[in-house]
Structure formats: C-alpha cells, structure tokens
Amino acid sequence: xxxxxxxxxxxxxxxxxxxxxxxxxxxxxxxxxxxxxxxxxxxxxxxxxxxxxxxxxxxxxxxxxxxxxxxxxxxxxxxxxxxxxxxxxxxxxxxxxxxxxxxxxxxxxxxxxxxxxxxxxxxxxxxxxxxxxxxxxxxxxxxxxxxxxxxxxxxxxxxxxxxxxxxxxxxxxxxxxxxxxxxxxxxxxxxxxxxxxxxxxxxxxxxxxxxxxxxxxxxxxxxxxxxxxxxxxxxxxxxxxxxxxxxxxxxxxxxxxxxxxxxxxxxxxxxxxxxxxxxxxxxxxxxxxxxxxxxxxxxxxxxxxxxxxxxxxxx
Amino acid sequence: xxxxxxxxxxxxxxxxxxxxxxxxxxxxxxxxxxxxxxxxxxxxxxxxxxxxxxxxxxxxxxxxxxxxxxxxxxxxxxxxxxxxxxxxxxxxxxxxxxxxxxxxxxxxxxxxxxxxxxxxxxxxxxxxxxxxxxxxxxxxxxxxxxxxxxxxxxxxxxxxxxxxxxxxxxxxxxxxxxxxxxxxxxxxxxxxxxxxxxxxxxxxxxxxxxxxxxxxxxxxxxxxxxxxxxxxxxxxxxxxxxxxxxxxxxxxxxxxxxxxxxxxxxxxxxxxxxxxxxxxxxxxxxxxxxxxxxxxxxxxxxxxxxxxxxxxxxxxxxxxxxxxxxxxxxxxxxxxxxxxxxxxxxxxxxxxxxxxxxxxxxxxxxxxxxxxxxxxxxxxxxxxxxxxxxxxxxxxxxxxxxxxxxxxxxxxxxxxxxxxxxxxxxxxxxxxxxxxxxxxxxxxxxxxxxxxxxxxxxxxxxxxxxxxxxxxxxxxxxxxxxxxxxxxxxxxxxxxxxxxxxxxxxxxxxxxxxxxxxxxxxxxxxxxxxxxxxxxxxxxxxxxxxxxxxxxxxxxxxxxxxxxxxxxxxxxxxxxxxxxxxxxxxxxxxxxxxxxxxxxxxxxxxxxxxxxxxxxxxxxxxxxxxxxxxxxxxxxxxxxxxxxxxxxxxxxxxxxxxxxxxxx
Numbered sequence: 001x002x003x004x005x006x007x008x009x010x011x012x013x014x015x016x017x018x019x020x021x022x023x024x025x026x027x028x029x030x031x032x033x034x035x036x037x038x039x040x041x042x043x044x045x046x047x048x049x050x051x052x053x054x055x056x057x058x059x060x061x062x063x064x065x066x067x068x069x070x071x072x073x074x075x076x077x078x079x080x081x082x083x084x085x086x087x088x089x090x091x092x093x094x095x096x097x098x099x100x101x102x103x104x105x106x107x108x109x110x111x112x113x114x115x116x117x118x119x120x121x122x123x124x125x126x127x128x129x130x131x132x133x134x135x136x137x138x139x140x141x142x143x144x145x146x147x148x149x150x151x152x153x154x155x156x157x158x159x160x161x162x163x164x165x166x167x168x169x170x171x172x173x174x175x176x177x178x179x180x181x182x183x184x185x186x187x188x189x190x191x192x193x194x195x196x197x198x199x200x201x202x203x204x205x206x207x208x209x210x211x212x213x214x215x216x217x218x219x220x221x222x223x224x225x226x227x228x229x230x231x232x233x234x235x236x237x238x239x240x241x242x243x244x245x246x247x248x249x250x251x252x253x254x255x256x257x258x259x260x261x262x263x264x265x266x267x268x269x270x271x272x273x274x275x276x277x278x279x280x281x282x283x284x285x286x287x288x289x290x291x292x293x294x295x296x297x298x299x300x301x302x303x304x305x306x307x308x309x310x311x312x313x314x315x
Numbered sequence: 316x317x318x319x320x321x322x323x324x325x326x327x328x329x330x331x332x333x334x335x336x337x338x339x340x341x342x343x344x345x346x347x348x349x350x351x352x353x354x355x356x357x358x359x360x361x362x363x364x365x366x367x368x369x370x371x372x373x374x375x376x377x378x379x380x381x382x383x384x385x386x387x388x389x390x391x392x393x394x395x396x397x398x399x400x401x402x403x404x405x406x407x408x409x410x411x412x413x414x415x416x417x418x419x420x421x422x423x424x425x426x427x428x429x430x431x432x433x434x435x436x437x438x439x440x441x442x443x444x445x446x447x448x449x450x451x452x453x454x455x456x457x458x459x460x461x462x463x464x465x466x467x468x469x470x471x472x473x474x475x476x477x478x479x480x481x482x483x484x485x486x487x488x489x490x491x492x493x494x495x496x497x498x499x500x501x502x503x504x505x506x507x508x509x510x511x512x513x514x515x516x517x518x519x520x521x522x523x524x525x526x527x528x529x530x531x532x533x534x535x536x537x538x539x540x541x542x543x544x545x546x547x548x549x550x551x552x553x554x555x556x557x558x559x560x561x562x563x564x565x566x567x568x569x570x571x572x573x574x575x576x577x578x579x580x581x582x583x584x585x586x587x588x589x590x591x592x593x594x595x596x597x598x599x600x601x602x603x604x605x606x607x608x609x610x611x612x613x614x615x616x617x618x619x620x621x622x623x624x625x626x627x628x629x630x631x632x633x634x635x636x637x638x639x640x641x642x643x644x645x646x647x648x649x650x651x652x653x654x655x656x657x658x659x660x661x662x663x664x665x666x667x668x669x670x671x672x673x674x675x676x677x678x679x680x681x682x683x684x685x686x687x688x689x690x691x692x693x694x695x696x697x698x699x700x701x702x703x704x705x706x707x708x709x710x711x712x713x714x715x716x717x718x719x720x721x722x723x724x725x726x727x728x729x730x731x732x733x734x735x736x737x738x739x740x741x742x743x744x745x746x747x748x749x750x751x752x753x754x755x756x757x758x759x760x761x762x763x764x765x766x767x768x769x770x771x772x773x774x775x776x777x778x779x780x781x782x783x784x785x786x787x788x789x790x791x792x793x794x795x796x797x798x799x800x801x802x803x804x805x806x807x808x809x810x811x812x813x814x815x816x817x818x819x820x821x822x823x824x825x826x827x828x829x830x831x832x833x834x835x836x837x838x839x840x841x842x843x844x845x846x847x848x849x850x851x852x853x854x855x856x857x858x859x860x861x862x863x864x865x866x867x868x869x870x871x872x873x874x875x876x877x878x879x880x881x882x883x884x885x886x887x888x889x890x891x892x893x894x895x896x897x898x899x900x901x902x903x904x905x906x907x908x909x910x911x912x913x914x915x916x917x918x919x920x921x922x923x924x925x926x927x928x929x930x931x932x933x934x935x936x937x938x939x940x941x942x943x944x945x946x947x948x949x950x951x952x953x954x955x956x957x958x959x960x961x962x963x964x965x966x967x968x969x970x971x972x973x974x975x976x977x978x979x
Contacts (some may be wrong), residue, residue, distance in 0.1 A: 053869045060878035064692045066703075067859075068873075076857030080850065097849035098713070101722050105713040106850070108758055112710055115762050119892070121878045122690065122771035126894030129764065134759045135900045139757040144749055149747065152729060158843040163608075216675055217878060221865050293904050299608060300748065307744040 001214070004272065006253040008089045016082035020228065020235040021045035023270055027234075030278030032233040045231065052224035060121045060217055070117035071218065072078035072133045077110040080231040087239035089251040090161040099158040100148040103240075104141060107192070110229070111137050118214035129213025132289060136191050136198060136210065139296035143188045147301030149242050151182045153310050160243060176313060180306035182245050186280075187236045187299035194230070195279040198292055208286065234272075242269050320369035321377055321392045321445065324400065327362045328441040335434030342427030345419065345809040351430050351920050352415035355437070356408045362441065363404025369397040370815045376447055380450050382454075386484045389509050390449035395580065398656060399444050399572045400709075403810075406663040407437050413671045413791025416784070417678070427553075436462035436561065441924070443569050447743055449498035449508040456494065456573075460487040460537075463566060466558040467550050477967070479546075479553035479953070487547040490536025492740035494573070497529035501581055508695075513581045522935060523582055527589050530577040538624025538626045541600040549605075551619035552683065560616060563622045564667035568659050571629050575655075578637065579820040587641040594634030595826040598746055601753040602628030606908050608760045609901035610929050612685050612894040614673050618666065619710065624753060625662045629655055629726070635727050636821065643898065645823035648917070650837055651727040653813045653825035658720035661708065661802060665717060668701040668705035668795035672698050675788055676768060680780040685764075685894035690773040696782040697789050699769040704796040708803065710761040711754045714847035715721060716802035719835070722845055725827075726838065756901070759910055763897040772888040804847045806835045831963060895927075902929055910935060 018302050032039035058089045059068065084096045098106065115130035152158040154177070155166035191198040192209035203209070209216075215226050243250065249265030251258035287295060334355050341347050342938050369375075374393035381388045392400075414433065418426045442455035464487070468480035473705055502508055503516040517524065536543040551559045573808050578584055604623030611617035632655035673683075675698045694698035708715040728747040734740055747890035773779060784792065802809060810826035829836040829844065836844035866873070885953055902909060909929040916923030955966070 010622070053865065054628040056870075056872045056874050058874045058876050061875050062690070062693070062878070064770065064971075066692065066770065072858040072861050075861055076854045079861075081859045083853070094849070094853070096834065096844050097853070099845060101725055101843075102713055102845050102850065105718050105722075108710070108755075109707075109712045112707065112712060112758055112762055116766055116770060119762075119766035119770040120692075122888060122891050123442045123878050123880075123886065124892065125881065126888045127766070127771065127897070130762065131892055131897050131900065134762050137758045138755040141758075142751040145751045146744070149729060149744075152843075157841060159841070162841055185751070211515045216881075221869065225721055225861070225865075266350065278542070290900075290903065304744050304748050308741065311663070311740055311744070 002254060005091050005093045006256060008251075008259065009092050011259070012088045012092065013079060013083050013089060015266075016232060016235055016239075017228075019267070019270070022051065023235050023238065023274055024231045025277050026271065026274045027281075030275045030303070031174045031282060034282040035280055045227075049224045049228055051111050051223050052219075052227070055220040056280060057220040057222055059222075060221075062122065063217075064120050066113075067117045067120040067217075068222070070113045071222040071229070073113050074110045075229045075232075077106050077244040078229045078236065079136075081236045082232060083241075084160060085236050085239045086161050086164045086243050086250055087258060087266055088236075089254075090164050091252065091254050092161060095159060100152060101158055101162070102159050103160065104145055104148065107233070108137070109118065109142060110233075114214055114226070114293045118217075121217045123217065125209070126214050129216070131211055132210045133139075133214055134144045136292060136296070137288075139293055139300070140191045143184055143296060143300040143303045146179045146300065146307060147185045147188065147244070149179055150164055150303065150306040150310055154178070160240070163244045164247045164250055165245070166247050166254055167249060168252065173198050177306045177310035178245060180309060182241075182290040184299045184302035184306065185241055185244065187295065188226070188301075191281070191299075193234045193237055195277065197284045197287045197295065200286050206280070208289075210289075227303070238270060238273050240288060242273065319375055320397070321375045321390060322446075323964040324359070324362060324369075324392060324441065325390065327358050327365070328438045330358045330436040331434045331441070334358065335431040335438070337586035338427040339431030339433070340427070342425040345426055348418060348426040348430050349415050349787075352418075352433075353412050354432055356411035356415075359404045359411055359437070360406035361404070361466040363401050363408065366392075366397045366400035366404060367812070370394050370401070370588045370812055382450065386448075386450050386508075388451045389447035389511075390445045391510070391958055392445055393595040394819045395572070395575060396444045398813065398816045399568060399659075399879060400441065402568055402660050402663050403437070403440055403444065403565050406667050407561060408800070409791045409794040410564070410667055411791075412794065413560075413674070413716045413788050416787030416791075417557050417674055418555070422472055423469075424465070427517060429466065429469060432462050432465045433558070433561075436466060437565075444572060447510045449495075449502070449510075452573075453491070453495060453498070454522055457491060457587045459566065459569070460484070460491065460607065463558070463562055467554040468561075469551070469555050469558070471759030476553040479549035481551040482782055483546040486536050486543055488963060490543065493529045493533030493535070493536065494724055495533075496682070497577065500526040501577070510576075510581060513888075514583075515858050517583070519690050520586065520978055522586050524589065525583060526584075527578060530574060531593065533576075534570040535596075537631075538567050538573065538630070538884070539600075539623045540596060540626060540630055541623075542602065542937055543827040544623050545826050545931065545938060546605070548611075548619040551612055551670075554594070554613040556615075556670055556677060558676075560667040560670035560839070563572055563618070563670055564663040568663055571626070571655075571659055572634075573594050574630075574633060575820065578633070579640070584637045584640045587638055587736060587739075590634040590637030590639075590641065591742075592634070593637060594631050596744055596751070597627045597629070597634055599625070599627070599747045600750055601631060601813065602756075603908065605753050605760060606901060609756060610898040610909065611764065612898075613683050614676070614688075614764065614768060615670070615683060617760065618669055618673065620759065621760060622662075622666060622779050624757060625666070626656070627746060628750065628753065629658055629662075629904075632658065632724055633725070635724075638739065639727070640733065640821050642736075642905045644730075644733070645821050646729060646825075646827065646838075647730050647733075648821040649814075649817040649823040650723060650730075652817045652821055653810055653837075654720050654727055656813050657723060657802075657806070659715075659808065661716040661720050661799070664795050664798040664802060665705040665708040668792060668799065671711065671788070671792055672702035672705065675784040675792070676781075678702070679783070680778055682775070687765045688768045688773075688778065688893065689771045689775075689888065690743060690769070690778065691781060692769040694773075695769075695783045699785050701789075701792040701796040702769065703765065704799050704839045705910060706761045708799040710758040711776065712758070714803050714851040716799050719803060719845075719847065721838070722752065722835075726843055728971070730838075735786040759901070763894065767892075767894050767897065771891050774888050774891065796870060802851075806845075810837070840880065840975060908932070912923055
C-alpha cells in the first residue's frame with residue numbers, strides 16, 4: 001500500500017460523492033429534453049441536498065433508533081461501494097478488502113436496512129415499499145451476481161480491479177458472453193436503481209411507488225443522505241457497467257496523468273451513459289409490479305446464458 | 316488427573332449426565348434448575364475449549380469395556396469430531412445459560428425432568444460425535460432421538476404437540492433404520508462394526524453407492540433434507556424455544572457430521588455422481604425451504620423452514636466437495652468443505668440466537684403468530700438489538716458470519732468449470748444461480764421476520780405490557796450475537812482451525828493463498844479476497860464521519876411528530892403489512908411450489924370470510940399415500956384378528972401342521 005494508492009482511494013471516493021448528484025441532474029435534464037419539457041438546471045440535486053441539510057429533521061413519534069441510524073448506514077455502505085468499484089483507478093488499497101461478491105453484499109446490506117427502516121414507523125406505505133423493494137431485490141441480486149460471475153470466469157478473478165485490468169488489456173474482439181451479460185446488467189441496473197420500467201423516480205402516486213414509498217417518512221438531513229446514497233448507488237452501478245463493458249481509460253498504475261485522463265474519460269462515458277439511460281426511460285412505460293418477475297427473470301436467464309456461452313465457446 | 320482430550324471430553328459428558336440426574340432429585344424446584352443449567356453451560360464451555368485443543372492434535376482412540384460383553388465401546392476424537400464438539404460446546408453453552416432463565420413450572424413436564432432430558436440430550440450428542448463403532452453410534456443416536464422427543468413434547472397436554480412429537484419420532488426412526496442398514500453395508504460382511512475396520516474395507520462401487528444413499532437418507536431424515544423434511548416445521552414450533560434452538564442449531568449438525576463421517580472418512584468419497592446428486596438435492600431443499608419460509612405466519616415455523624434452507628446449502632456444499640475430491644482437486648474440495656463446516660458453525664450460532672429470541676418474545680407476549688406482534692423493539696430493546704445481529708447474519712450480509720461461508724461457497728462454485736465432466740460443467744451455472752437465489756430470498760425472509768416482530772406499531776394492545784428478557788436470557792443471547800460478529804470478522808482464524816479437518820478429510824488446507832489474519836484469500840489475493848474487519852471498519856468509520864460532518868456543518872436538531880398519514884387520518888396498527896401480506900408476492904411467483912387452498916366469500920355472504928391455506932405438496936405426494944397404504948395393509952391383517960381365543964388356537968394348530976409337513 002503506497003501513499004499514492006491511498007490518495008487515489010480518497011480521491012475516487014470524493015469524485016464519486018461529487019459526481020453522483022451531477023449524474024442524476026444530467027439524466028433528469030436529458031429526460032426533460034426528450035419529453036419536450038424545459039429542463040431543470042444541472043445543479044438542482046446539489047441545491048436539494050443543501051436545502052435539506054439546513055432543515056429540522058422531523059421524526060415520527062414511534063420511530064426506533066433503527067430509523068435514525070439507517071440513512072447513515074446506507075450512505076456509509078454506498079461510500080464503501082464507491083471505494084471498491086474501480087471508477088478511476090485499479091490500484092486501490094481498499095479493493096483488496098472486498099471483491100465483487102462482497103460488493104453485492106454491501107448493496108444488499110443497504111437494501112435490508114432501508115427496508116427495515118421503512119417498516120419501522122408502521123405505516124402501510126412504508127411496509128408496502130419495503131416488501132416491494134425486497135421483492136425486486138431478491139430477483140435482481142442473483143442476476144447481478146451471475147453477470148459478475150461471467151466476468152470473473154473470463155478474467156479468472158472476482159476482484160473488480162483485476163477484472164478491469166484483464167479486460168482493458170485484452171485484444172479487441174467479440175465476446176458473445178459479454179453481450180448477453182451487458183443486456184442483463186442494464187436490466188438489473190434499471191430495477192435496482194428504481195428507474196422506469198420497474199419504478200418511477202418522479203411518481204407522486206403512492207400505489208406505484210417503491211423507493212419513494214420507503215423514504216416517505218424521512219425528512220431533512222436523513223432524507224438528504226438517503227437521496228444522496230441512492231444517487232451514489234446509480235453512480236456505482238454505472239461505474240460497474242463501465243468497468244465491465246467499456247473498461248478503457250481507467251488508470252491501472254499510480255500515475256497522475258493517467259488518473260487525469262481516467263477522470264476525463266469517466267465524465268465522458270457517464271455523459272453518454274446518462275443520456276442512454278434517459279432515452280431508455282423515455283421510451284419505456286412502467287411495468288405492473290407483478291410483471292417485474294418476468295423482466296428480471298429475463299435478465300437472470302440472459303446472465304445464466306452468458307455464463308453458459310462463456311463455458312461453451314470459452315470467450 | 317487424565318490429560319488426554321478424549322478422557323476429558325468423556326468426563327465432561329458424564330458431568331452433563333450427572334447434572335441432569337441432579338435435576339431429578341427435586342423435579343418441581345425452579346431454584347435447583349436455575350443453578351443446574353449454568354453448571355451445564357460451564358461444562359459446555361469446557362468441552363468447547365478441550366475440543367479446540369484437540370483439533371490440532373492427532374486422532375486419539377480408546378476402548379471402554381462398557382455395554383454388552385462382546386461389544387465394548389470404541390471412542391475416538393479426531394479433528395472432524397473435535398470441530399463438531401466445538402460447535403456443540405459453544406452453542407449449547409449459550410443455550411444452557413438462556414434455559415436457566417427460560418423454563419418455568421407450568422402444565423407440562425416438570426422443570427427438573429426437563430433438566431434431565433436436556434442434559435441427556437447434549438451428552439448423547441457428545442457421545443455421537445466421539446463414537447468409533449456402529450454400536451456406540453447407534454446407541455447414542457437413539458438416546459439423542461428419544462431425549463429430544465421428550466423435550467419436544469414438553470407441553471404434552473396439547474394434542475397438536477403430541478402429534479408433532481409422534482411425527483418427529485417416526486421420521487427419526489425411518490432415518491435410524493437407514494443408518495443401521497448403512498452400517499450393515501459398510502462392514503462388508505466381516506462382522507466387525509468398528510469404524511477402523513470399515514475404513515480399511517474397500518467396498519465395490521455398487522455397495523459403496525448403496526451405503527452412500529442409505530446414509531444420505533438416514534442422516535437426511537435427521538437433518539430435514541427433502542423429502543424427509545416434514546417433521547421440522549411441526550416439531551420446532553411445538554418444542555420450547557431453547558429446545559428448538561438446540562435441535563436446529565446443534566442436532567441437525569450431528570446429522571451433517573454423520574454424513575461427513577460416512578462419506579469422506581469411512582467410504583472415502585469414491586464416485587463423482589454422488590456429489591452431483593447431493594448437490595441437486597441440497598439446492599432443491601434450499602430453495603424449497605426458503606420459499607416456504609417466506610410464506611409462513613408462525614415465527615418458529617418460519618425459522619424451521621429457514622433451517623431446511625440452510626441444511627440444503629450444507630448438503631450442496633457437501634456435493635461440491637465430493638465432486639472436487641473425486642476429480643482429484645484437493646484444494647477446491649478443501650474450500651467447499653471449509654465452506655460447509657463454516658456454515659454449519661454459523662448456522663448453529665445465528666439460528667440458535669433467533670430461536671432463543673423467539674423464546675423471549677413468546678414469554679413476553681404469549682404469542683407465536685406474526686400477525687399479532689409488532690413494535691417490540693420499544694418494549695424489548697435487548698432482545699430486538701441482539702436478534703438484529705442474528706437476522707443480518709442469517710440474511711448473509713457482510714460483515715457478519717453468514718456472508719463468509721456464502722462467499723467461500725461461491726468461490727468454490729466459480730471454480731467448478733475446471734472439472735472433466737462437461738455435463739456437470741454446464742449445470743453448475745444453474746446450480747450457482749439457484750444458490751444465489753436461495754440466499755437472496757433468505758434476505759427477504761429475514762426482513763419479514765424482523766420487521767413484523769420487532770418493528771412497526773404493536774398489532775395488539777396487549778403488547779404494550781411486554782417485558783424484556785431476564786438476566787440469564789440476555790446472557791445467552793449476548794454470547795450468541797457476539798459469536799455471530801466474531802465469526803464474521805475473523806474468518807481467517809476460524810479457517811485456520813477448520814484446516815485440520817479439511818486436511819484429515821481431503822488432504823488439503825483451505826486457508827492457503829494469501830490468507831492472513833486480516834485478509835481472506837484462499838486462492839491468492841489476485842483471484843479473490845475479502846476482509847470483513849476492514850469492511851466493518853470502513854462502514855463504521857463512514858457512519859461516524861458522516862454523523863460528525865453533518866452535525867458540525869449544519870445541525871443535529873430533531874423534532875418528533877406523528878407519522879404522516881397521507882391525508883387519511885384513520886390509520887390503525889392493523890393496517891400495517893401482515894406476515895401474509897409480506898409473503899404474498901413470493902406465493903404468487905412460486906405458486907407451483909405450494910398446494911394452495913383458497914376459500915373466497917360469495918357476494919351474498921352475510922359474514923364474508925376469506926381463507927387461504929398454502930401447504931406442502933409432499934404430504935399429498937408421498938406421506939398420505941404411504942399412510943393410506945400402511946392402513947390398508949393393517950386392515951388386511953385385521954381380517955385374521957378375530958379376537959376369539961379358539962380362532963388363535965386354530966392358527967397355532969395349522970402352523971404346527973404346516974411345519975410338521977415341512978419337516979417330514
């Protein structure tokens with residue numbers, strides 16, 4: 001573990017924290033353009049967070065400490081995830097502490113806590129949201145792991161940093177298994193980040209909400225942290241996708257110029273990715289909750305297919 | 316003063332029996348029980364410590380001239396039995412502590428008698444683990460089954476509990492017969508029933524397979540493997556909570572021990588397709604168990620089904636280990652086996668913790684149905700927070716212990732494509748997918764379990780008088796929760812101990828690679844690594860820094876207000892999601908797994924009632940046909956029972972005549 005490595009690590013977390021609101025702002029802007037609305041400013045998410053932090057937190061009378069600690073745990077777990085996912089560099093000291101399986105575990109930890117907190121107040125919407133979130137979660141988690149397994153079968157490692165190093169330095173070619181995995185990953189990411197077609201982030205109709213139903217009781221700093229954490233989650237998922245499928249430009253040594261290039265490449269890739277996400281969301285309609293198993297089942301089957309293709313063709 | 320571990324363990328097991336017998340002196344006295352159970356816990360700790368030492372020592376055996384004249388007791392401690400003795404000692408220590416505060420005098424068995432049965436049960440389990448011949452093994456195995464039967468039927472005045480106990484005893488005996496036959500095959504016609512002799516015999520393939528499948532059936536019946544699982548969801552809710560904890564946490568593991576002993580030690584794991592079948596059966600049990608757990612409304616039944624899931628995962632790991640061992644990949648076999656042993660230990664800790672927590676809830680509320688609980692974190696903070704550790708561990712979340720074994724098992728799965736059987740290679744992605752699905756569903760089940768019992772608002776007014784657990788109960792829960800955390804954050808240390816067992820069974824250590832006390836990397840850090848301590852530190856650090864930063868830069872003001880009612884002021888606690896509601900999506904998605912009977916009200920009903928019963932197909936498919944066939948056969952025999960002495964005398968006469976004709 002070198003000092004530069006440690007600096008890179010800190011820098012990567014800070015970049016993730018700073019860029020996550022920008023990414024969501026960009027997605028919202030693209031969505032507004034695509035649906036012919038006048039777009040909100042790019043910096044709106046930052047202002048939302050600042051506004052929420054200055055307000056007084058209102059907590060329900062019968063809230064237990066779990067309710068109050070959850071925003072911090074979810075935020076902390078997402079920060080850890082941001083430290084593991086090689087978004088800028090692969091020579092990260094923290095990457096050794098947790099591989100892809102542990103990363104999925106961290107996401108699951110955040111999900112379980114947020115669901116428990118939603119059940120804590122005892123309103124019908126909270127538990128409805130918790131149930132739906134866990135429902136989506138148990139369908140999405142295996143598919144995500146299968147995608148990561150495909151990548152680790154190709155690279156011979158479950159460590160994301162090693163996977164990226166292996167993928168970035170292979171010769172260009174067609175990897176059919178990765179194509180399947182890529183589609184599966186996109187579907188899982190949409191579901192896990194509460195995007196259309198599984199959930200609607202802009203909904204005000206309680207009956208169709210998932211994520212919003214769970215955070216209904218939160219206000220002020222707790223809400224700010226949860227929102228920021230959900231943006232970080234989107235950022236992390238995007239970076240996992242970039243690391244697996246377009247790993248070019250990520251710094252592999254401890255070289256500052258490579259890091260600067262990596263940062264520029266990351267912003268460019270996220271800009272394209274965010275626009276694509278907005279396009280997908282604009283083009284599709286929200287599914288009924290009981291259509292979600294079909295959607296995620298497809299993702300799961302695609303991911304298993306990717307693994308089988310990889311075993312059969314060896315690529 | 317004997318110093319050999321085997322002698323000390325023998326003495327400790329005898330001490331357990333003595334403690335149990337002391338309970339019989341004044342069976343109605345609660346004071347006696349309150350002192351005897353903590354003594355039992357001390358003995359349990361001693362066993363755990365001695366077994367820890369014995370793990371690293373070479374096997375040691377002895378012959379006791381007890382029992383029948385020609386059949387002395389052969390006893391032996393090797394790393395495999397030492398590991399399971401550690402499990403028995405550590406889990407039962409905490410459970411005994413809890414029991415000291417749990418049992419009260421009521422309408423059922425007297426506390427002193429329970430104390431005797433309990434200690435006979437744990438002593439029998441210890442004897443199962445150190446048995447070195449089939450005779451001692453069966454004696455101990457049956458003692459264990461009988462003692463646990465009496466413990467299950469503690470409240471024997473309730474007919475359902477007697478019925479559950481009978482079912483348990485029945486399946487236990489079906490299993491025992493299979494095990495007995497298995498030993499019969501294993502001795503290979505030489506008539507020598509010591510394990511040493513069985514180890515020396517090389518059975519031909521078909522006889523070996525017969526022995527393996529008899530063992531799988533016999534021990535599977537005890538462990539709750541599909542399709543012999545039906546007693547678990549009946550017996551666990553019937554038994555008092557510490558007994559459920561002991562059965563689910565420890566007794567099921569003795570079955571896993573037996574399976575390991577027969578498969579790896581006595582048979583030497585010969586054929587790869589045994590592993591494939593065990594893998595398939597294990598994964599099926601795991602999925603089945605967890606899907607049913609999600610649909611349960613009784614908190615102890617839910618945990619019982621979750622035990623079926625965990626046993627399924629253990630058997631799947633066993634199958635994987637056999638696959639690797641028969642294909643001469645000792646390192647991978649060692650990792651799969653280490654995942655199995657680690658998960659067995661983890662399950663003993665978190666499942667005991669959860670069962671004991673349900674015991675405390677049951678004491679405080681007299682209620683087992685999830686639909687009548689809720690909000691207990693305010694009334695029972697100790698139990699709630701300690702149960703949270705068990706819940707997270709059971710859901711397989713980092714940095715707790717459940718995740719470590721899951722991580723190891725997935726690593727083993729990821730290596731399977733190196734096997735020569737391409738057929739298996741193709742099926743393994745599906746197997747890995749099924750495992751991951753089961754683990755993800757376990758998260759769902761655990762959120763349901765914890766959320767409905769401890770969070771939300773109390774669903775019944777009487778819950779306002781619930782009280783927290785007493786001192787002894789708390790001590791037991793604290794010990795188990797601490798074990799969950801410690802096993803979670805120091806995996807490399809635990810693996811170091813498990814290495815002795817894997818070295819004995821498959822000839823390789825599992826903690827090779829770059830594993831250090833901080834980092835778990837059995838296949839080298841380039842390949843995969845996990846360091847729970849660092850992950851825990853990072854999360855805790857991030858949480859503390861965030862709290863500090865937010866409070867420093869802005870403020871920490873909190874206002875309390877009623878929960879937001881969405882503009883609908885008439886919200887009652889009954890409008891919260893119930894256990895049925897929480898399980899409904901699972902029932903809908905996995906409908907073919909259930910046998911669902913619905914009764915829908917008609918529009919003209921004066922008192923409309925909706926009822927739904929989701930039950931187990933296996934009753935219809937397997938058990939009821941067998942029961943009907945048995946009844947039909949019994950009725951046939953009933954034809955010749957006329958109840959008149961003259962008829963019976965005629966039978967004897969005819970038999971004698973027939974025999975005479977035969978002889979002449």
